[in-house]
Amino acid sequence: MGVLPRESTVDVLEKRLREDILAGLHPAGSYLPPERELADEFGVNRTTLKHAFGRLVHSGLLETKHGVGTRVRDFLRLGGADLLPMLVGHSPDWIGEIFEVRRTVGELIAERAAARATAAQVAELRRLVAAIADAEGGEAAQLADAEVHRALARATGNRVYVLLTNTLFNAYLPVRAALVGPFVDARAAHDRLAPVVEAVAAHAEPAARAAAGAYLAATERIMLDDLAQSRRRRDRV
Structure with a gap:
């Protein structure tokens, strides 16, 4: 070491x-x-x-x-969104506001991806989402999950969505270890995100948006609960 x-x-x-x-x-x-x-x-x-x-x-x-x-x-x-990692490091309270943006942007990205994804992009999405189930450990599954979201953003054909996705992931960096809860069970993590990919593959825009909303809400609940428990443990020390 x-x-x-x-x-x-x-x-x-x-x-x-x-x-x-x-x-x-x-x-x-x-x-x-x-x-x-x-x-x-x-x-x-x-x-x-x-x-x-x-x-x-x-x-x-x-x-x-x-x-x-x-x-x-x-x-x-x-200031710009590049300040978010620093602000999250100062106060985890920023995470709730980041998650609100994450839901809004994530649903829109899934809808746009369903409208615009090419056959090659659909194949990439299916390969990347399958890799989540094969990941060893929560951190590896968390990183594999992030790659699916980056691919969804690319599938919109709009580079600003790609940059927004990167910005949101960068904002999590100071507390990423505390947000690993949804990915500890790699198969469950795969099953939560797979419906988004399949709706995009079917070019079903409303279904993609709804699936993304369900995924984002479910993972957000787990992560916020884990953050709250982490804070309570820290306060007891």
Whole structure:
């Protein structure tokens, strides 16, 4: 087993500042205290502080203007979906809102795929969904399931759906291990998703939408229950 990397001072400072911003201690539009004051407060030098600022600027939480200062960016007004993994890492409460979008987009993707999928894409979907049943372990089944959804998005012929699908999966990364529940039984995971693929293969648009809705609702219930249980265990510690 390799040695786990240690957090640097910049890592710790970046995390502390990020949590303070996301918790609202530094509201959107407000300026952070002067660098010298912040460096003294955290017990770091100004070079370390600048490195942490640079990371937070890159992530979309801060903006700096020479001679003016460093201001908290209004990420809810100006930010994009690329912020979701960070926001989920800060607060799992974001997962419920992500799931709402997941249901809406997922149903639409299945409907569009049923209308537009080619014979080659149908064959790919059937191959990928069969791989879920053969997966060894919940994580492998979870990853196999994700590949089916990526293929469904490609079958719509609309690349924006592909990017939206990738964005939603990326948003899960901070808590992915806690969302493995629907995939622990690989055969059951296959059986939940297979009706979506078969409706797409039959080019049955309403049936594909309905099957996707049923799949998404069922997996969402399992994942939210698992997250709630995980939170309760953590609170008892």
